[in-house]
Amino acid sequence: MMMFPVAIMAIADESDRIFMEQLYCDHEKLLYKRAYQILNSKADAEDAVNNACVALIKKIPLLRTLECNVLSSYIVSTIERVSINLFNKRKRDNLYTFGAEEDFINGMPSGDLVPDDRLIKDGDTEALYHAILKLPQRERSMMQMKYYDGLSNAEIAQVYGIKPDGVRVYLFRARGHLKEMLGGENDGK
Template sequence: MDKDLIINLYKKQYKIISLYLIKCGCSVSDAEDIVHDSFIKAIEYLEGVKVNYVSSWLFRVAVNKYKNFNKRKKIINTVSINEESFYEQIAQEFTVEGEILSKEISEEIRGTLNGLKEEYRSLLILKYDMELSYKEIGLLLGINEDSVKTYLYRARNKFKEDWRKSNERYG
């Protein structure tokens, strides 16, 4: 295996994958451990992975390690989103212009987001919280940009639908 490939991959992907895991509820130290373990696995098994798919393979390895970590620890997977910009972007269509997001609305948004299937939740986090481009998301997930756009469109619509249903129940 090419040593430079691993070094370049580490420089490009470490921060993105770590931040994603943290946004999914992983602690900073656990996220770092999971990403380091994923790179160790990459060093061991990368010979069998095509160069075009290395980024998405590594991302999937890290996510799977996180899922296994949660199963072992019996931790409930919640999305930890603390950035007001994310809430504003998601809730903008549903709030009166100029209204300040309250803590209650932020919790409702988080609850709606956590209620989505994992693929949709991941796409929304990668696009709106981590502000990755369609191309970057495609590389991480191993799909083309057009598919990212399509799936993201579906994820946004599902979020809107669930958001409206939850708001109908409460008022």
């Protein structure tokens, strides 16, 4: 028996479910092949196919009216769009995660450091690395964008869709959290 995506199995209307099961059977190989070509990952391709099925389920009335060749084109464009969106999301997520602690610490230009940043830079890099990993995701990402990638507050704000002053507040809080986690051991320096 063929395994269908959960989204298809969850369709309440039986005729819609049968329609989507048939559509999936007819285009399964094409869906996975195109998703894999874009994502180069079996797991990501499976996620993309599931997401594409969800998108297609929302368009069942339209899909029923399309001719075979137009329907295939619509399905291909849907899987491509979903795969590209997933690729961009993964790329964005990976872009702002931390690598080695030395990269982060050494990436901070010392001439541009404010006093709080010097306190952080003078500390034990291993303790700092572990403290950074404990920060909330948004603070951690913003610190990397600011101090490692060298982005301005305005550029970071654009990524998150907030105002530059909001970025400044997040960075201030992140530095405060780091100083708390490091036990204020650098206060005298």
